[in-house]
Amino acid sequence: MFPKHYHFIGIGGIGISAIARYYKQLGVTISGSTDSDSELIHVLQKEGMSIAIGHRAENIPPNTDRIIYTKAVLGTANTLEEGYRNNIEMIVGTERDTPLISYPDALAEIVNAKKCIAITGSHGKSTTTAMVGVMLAGSSIGGSTLVGTQVPQFGGSNIHIEQSDYFAIEACEYKRAFLSYHPYIAVITNIDLDHLDYYRNLEDYISAFQSLINQTSGYVVYDMDDVNAQKLDFSQTGAKPVRVNHEGFFDTEGSFHAFPPMNLQVPGNHLLFDAKLAFVVGKLVGFADTYITEKLESYMGCWRRSEIIRTTKCGNILMSDYGHHPTEIRLTLQAIHDKYSDKKLFVAFQPHQHSRTRELLSEFLTCFDAADELIIPDIYYSRDSDEDVRYMTTERFVDTLKSRYPFVQNGCGLKKTGEFIKKYDKENPSNTIIVLLWAGDIDILREEII
Numbered sequence: 001m002f003p004k005h006y007h008f009i010g011i012g013g014i015g016i017s018a019i020a021r022y023y024k025q026l027g028v029t030i031s032g033s034t035d036s037d038s039e040l041i042h043v044l045q046k047e048g049m050s051i052a053i054g055h056r057a058e059n060i061p062p063n064t065d066r067i068i069y070t071k072a073v074l075g076t077a078n079t080l081e082e083g084y085r086n087n088i089e090m091i092v093g094t095e096r097d098t099p100l101i102s103y104p105d106a107l108a109e110i111v112n113a114k115k116c117i118a119i120t121g122s123h124g125k126s127t128t129t130a131m132v133g134v135m136l137a138g139s140s141i142g143g144s145t146l147v148g149t150q151v152p153q154f155g156g157s158n159i160h161i162e163q164s165d166y167f168a169i170e171a172c173e174y175k176r177a178f179l180s181y182h183p184y185i186a187v188i189t190n191i192d193l194d195h196l197d198y199y200r201n202l203e204d205y206i207s208a209f210q211s212l213i214n215q216t217s218g219y220v221v222y223d224m225d226d227v228n229a230q231k232l233d234f235s236q237t238g239a240k241p242v243r244v245n246h247e248g249f250f251d252t253e254g255s256f257h258a259f260p261p262m263n264l265q266v267p268g269n270h271l272l273f274d275a276k277l278a279f280v281v282g283k284l285v286g287f288a289d290t291y292i293t294e295k296l297e298s299y300m301g302c303w304r305r306s307e308i309i310r311t312t313k314c315g316n317i318l319m320s321d322y323g324h325h326p327t328e329i330r331l332t333l334q335a336i337h338d339k340y341s342d343k344k345l346f347v348a349f350q351p352h353q354h355s356r357t358r359e360l361l362s363e364f365l366t367c368f369d370a371a372d373e374l375i376i377p378d379i380y381y382s383r384d385s386d387e388d389v390r391y392m393t394t395e396r397f398v399d400t401l402k403s404r405y406p407f408v409q410n411g412c413g414l415k416k417t418g419e420f421i422k423k424y425d426k427e428n429p430s431n432t433i434i435v436l437l438w439a440g441d442i443d444i445l446r447e448e449i450i
Contacts, residue, residue: 007060008032009089010070011051012041015170016103018146018159019068020049022110025161033059033089036441040150057092067093067100071175072383107146107169108180114144114167117281118181120212121189122173123328124274127266128189129170130302131278133160135295136168141285143168149322150303166285174198176208179215185284186216186239187277191228192327196359197383206231213237219252221280223273242280246273249280257283260293266301268335275299306332309446315430317343318449324352324439326363330370336433337370344432346373346424348417351397352439354384358392365404372432374401375420377411380440418445425449 008020011032017040024030030049034041037053045051052059060067073087084090093100101109111118119129129147133154136143142164145154154160171178171186174195191209199205206228213220213232216239222229224243234241240252246269248258259276275296282292301307304322311317317340323332329349337345347368351357357364357379368374378394398410411417421434434449436442 003027003029004065005029005031005061005063006066006068007064007089007093008068009055009087010034010073010103011044011049012036012038013070013072013103014040014148014150014158015107015146015172016068016070017044018157019103019106019110020044021047021157021159022146022161024049031059031061031064043156055087055089057088060089060092060096060098064093064096064098067098068103068106069100070103071177104172104177104180108182111146111167111169112182115165115184115218116181117143117166117168117185117187118171118178118183118212118216119168119187119189119277120171120173120178120209121187122192122194123325123331124189124270124277125170125172126302126322127271127305128187128274128277129168131275131296131299132168132187132281134299135278135282135287135292136164136166136285137162139287139291141166146170147302148172149305152300152302153298156303168281171212173205173208176211178212179208181212181215183212183216184218185281186213186220187281188213188220188222188226188229188232189274189277190223190226192325193228194325194356197353197355202228210236213239219284221249221277221284223277224250242284244277244280246276249276249283260289262293263297265297265299266306267339268306268331270331270335271306304443306336310450312425312434312450314425314428316346316425316428316432316434318434318436318446320436320438320443320446322439323437324350324356326360326367329364329437330367332437333368333370333435336435340433344372344428345370346375346421346428346432346434347371348375348377348411348421348434348436348438348442348445350377350436350438350440350442351379353382354379354388354392357397358388361392361397361400364397365401368401368405368408371405372407373424374405374408375411375417376401376408377414377417377442380438380442382440414442414445417442418448421445421449
């Protein structure tokens with residue numbers, strides 16, 4: 001019997017690439033395509049995957065048994081049929097009658113046969129998932145983990161696989177993708193309105209999380225102090241709520257358990273709270289306090305989450321962080337400022353989507369208070385309407401920010417932004433933390449800067 005062949009459209013995505021790695025480990029032959037080249041693509045190619053840059057009909061081998069696609073390739077289409085027409089490889093797959101399945105549905109096939117630990121929320125889900133994964137890996141019960149970032153303790157991969165009943169995943173709320181999963185444990189880090197290109201309003205956004213807990217079978221771990229999480233109705237679900245605050249957690253019987261002291265390697269109270277949510281998961285699966293604390297204190301951080309890239313030739317620390325929602329930005333920059341209080345903070349921020357920048361503009365006006373310097377190279381285009389692109393330009397965004405942050409500058413594109421950062425680095429040696437803050441492509445500057 002010949003090995004199966006799966007083709008991945010959009011394999012450069014951090015989540016879908018993990019699925020490709022999963023099937024590769026099972027012996028499936030993998031091919032794929034992506035919009036742009038990246039370090040991740042080079043690693044996947046070294047792992048034996050055939051990946052093309054750009055989408056073309058000839059990318060799909062004739063012996064392809066299945067096509068797995070990221071929903072990003074559907075663009076702004078309102079229906080699946082419309083979305084198919086946005087991508088030539090989707091068209092070819094349809095014409096050949098090759099089974100097509102989305103990334104969330106492909107992941108659901110895997111994890112719904114396990115005791116799924118689905119970790120979601122507006123912010124902090126990658127870190128919390130990675131922490132849970134580090135805790136499960138090599139434990140008495142074992143566990144696989146798929147996370148939307150690269151974890152040093154997973155060998156720099158975004159997936160760790162073990163033979164176990166448990167499978168922890170980062171579950172994204174965008175377009176209700178996480179409703180493909182039926183968790184044993186659901187963790188909700190927080191609920192902070194986002195993705196207004198899809199959700200109508202806050203009520204609609206909260207309803208997605210309500211639907212998730214309605215199909216959770218065991219436990220729902222959530223921040224009891226989160227105003228929006230307090231609106232969840234547990235009378236509609238058989239899952240038992242486990243309420244968490246900064247001091248401890250209330251178990252399903254209502255008894256309070258204080259958290260032991262934890263000395264994490266990663267800075268920030270928001271990351272400490274992520275660790276506390278992970279701690280509760282550890283208790284629910286039967287780990288001892290000492291084991292959980294030891295594992296969480298061993299957590300080394302992960303790619304694009306306050307990641308220290310290296311020190312520049314001029315003695316400044318270069319960091320990268322995926323924060324792009326105002327709440328994430330505020331917490332991340334404050335944590336970096338507190339840790340390196342003797343240094344200046346230079347922030348190069350690339351907003352993700354013209355539409356999100358427009359919708360959250362008032363919140364962006366208060367999230368850079370910890371910064372001493374701020375530069376905006378451009379706004380990263382993704383699923384934006386022509387109207388949003390025309391309205392929310394980089395110039396308009398920078399001009400708006402100047403009312404509160406007069407030091408903000410328009411970087412006029414990535415190339416000029418990189419040149420400006422290198423000039424600043426030379427003129428301000430050994431006194432600054434330089435942060436690339438983004439969810440687009442500004443991180444390509446890291447190699448140029450160092």
